[in-house]
Amino acid sequence: MSQTVLAITEQSEGRFRKISYEVLSEAKKLAGQLGGSLTAVVLGSGVSDTDVAELKTYGADTILVADHPDLAVYTADAYVNVLAAIIRDRDCKTVVLGSTSCGKDMGGRLAARLEAGLAMECLSAAAEDGKIMVSRPMYGGKLIARTAIEADIRMVAMRPKAAQVTRAEGAGQVEKIEVDPGRIRTKVVDQQLATGKVDLTEADVVVSGGRGMGGPDYTVIENLAAVLEAAVGASRSAVDEGWRPPSDQVGQTGKVVSPNLYIACGISGAIQHLAGMSSSKVIVAINKDPEAPIFSKADYGIVGDLFEVVPVLTEAIKKIKG
């Protein structure tokens, strides 16, 4: 049986997203355990050779470049058609991708097409006697499931920030391949993308504001986020009030984040919110109510008015960051 592990990379604004390196690192580990090689695939239009060569330093033995005008913007149809053909032609039995918005959109389709076993939102993966074992959160993070993927083709979708990025040396053979994106039934008519902004799920630091913000003015939060190069999050209450867009919501019915540092400001710490952020490495809570449940999960808590504490914190961090 071929033991080629396929890593599906993602780009944005012409650069590899961080999830791509995480996917490669986890795939490299699996390839090692399976005694196989690592193939990375890059899909896009006008992909440059020099850019993709970088993947070699994350252990890619083969780098497939699928370059086609129809792959310039992501569509599930085109990506699934191209990837399914690659997986079949190259006899890849293990596929690693990111549990990103694209990964979630195409993962289910690709798995259905290939009759593959797919686990989304994986925290880790390992090859163990013929199956791939993953651990993944369920019930919005309230439980962790050790899950076996037992199928001819096994697909692992890594949750952003779960895998450790590790450098490794691969042969890095670049191969341009002919691809047929096929019929594309969805048409992207417009995009509203924040350029240069870190996505919540990929950010190393997240600063969130809840109902304690008292209104849509998030300036104090944004200022703190700016000095920390952080992404801004929100509780559901703040989203329901219309102060922040739904894409900013952290929690069981929002995004699950696991940054190195999570700063919750004016958030009480409801179970649904905790589900979305309790895998953060360090949690800081700022809340004027000393009884707020958030403090029971926080590494550091400050009781106080966020409008007084946060600006002082911003200045203090500005100082040490120089």
Place this chain on the structure above:
Amino acid sequence: MPKVEIFVFLKQVPATESIIQVADDGVSIKTEGLKWVINPYDELAVEEALRIRQEKGGTVTIVSLGPAKADEAIRTALAMGADKGLRIDCRLNQYDSLATARILAAVMKERPFDLLIAGYRAVDDDYHMVGPALAELLDIPSISMVIEQKIDDNTIRCRCTVDGGTMDVEASLPALITTQRGLNEPRYASLPGIMKAKKKPIEVLEAGSLGIDADRLEARVRIESLAPPPERSAGRMIEGESVEDKVNQLVKALSEEAKVL
């Protein structure tokens, strides 16, 4: 297009405020005492279907794969205003996500439809997969994580959330969309709605009657054990004379102890 034939895929799940405990078998959850609700994303799907029906006419059918208890959730959707229900009987979480999609696809192959609406995820198993997999099996386009939609003639145009922003995407019907928070505010069932729902039909099918090969329903993804994540314990409350004092202690702790600055 005059009328829209809509099917909504709905799963009954434990309420999100529930404390979830692992059952003695180690692979399922304790169900006693849990409050069960419509998966919140599927509630958005029901609401959106009702709004489309109101504008265009047509019927809204609720489809759920689950045990008899799931009839409660279907009934709630009927009380919100859906026309009829269809339940494919199985044990709680008997099938993995691909098998679920396969069963739902087999049901849909027999029925004419214009629009299918699923949640983008079920908040119990969090598979994030059934909607797109179902669309693939039915060979129709799908649009994920929709926060706004509009149907004109035969085209559905959606705004959906993607990492880093939103995107406007179009497809021809029949199509499947998955819901994302922000799409709408689901209505509550009214008292007359609840009364009416009692008379609305819920058809029950057996998965075995759908003519799917048993080996295609075998789990490809199987839970071997479930456990709560490591418990986070309360850390340190930072006491101090003034805001400046507290902040200085915090910054010191973050840079020297926690090493995250």
